[in-house]
Amino acid sequence: MKITKQEEIRPICPYCEKELDEIYVKTKGVGLITGKNAIYFCPHCHKILGVGQSRMA
Numbered sequence: 287m288k289i290t291k292q293e294e295i296r297p298i299c300p301y302c303e304k305e306l307d308e309i310y311v312k313t314k315g316v317g318l319i320t321g322k323n324a325i326y327f328c329p330h331c332h333k334i335l336g337v338g339q340s341r342m343a
């Protein structure tokens with residue numbers, strides 16, 4: 287498998303299909319899960335793109 291570095295094409299949100307030049311991350315006041323969790327979401331439609339452990343908290 288070949289991995290090609292690509293800086294020109296931006297990822298697209300799977301929900302609203304807008305280009306993501308940034309991704310929002312929320313680490314406080316999530317409410318669903320206690321602990322140091324981070325929620326990554328689209329800045330356009332605010333849908334959740336992923337959940338992970340935050341190492342910055």
Ligand SMILES: [Zn+2]
Pocket residue numbers: 299300301302303304328329330331332333
């Ligand atoms: Zn979106």
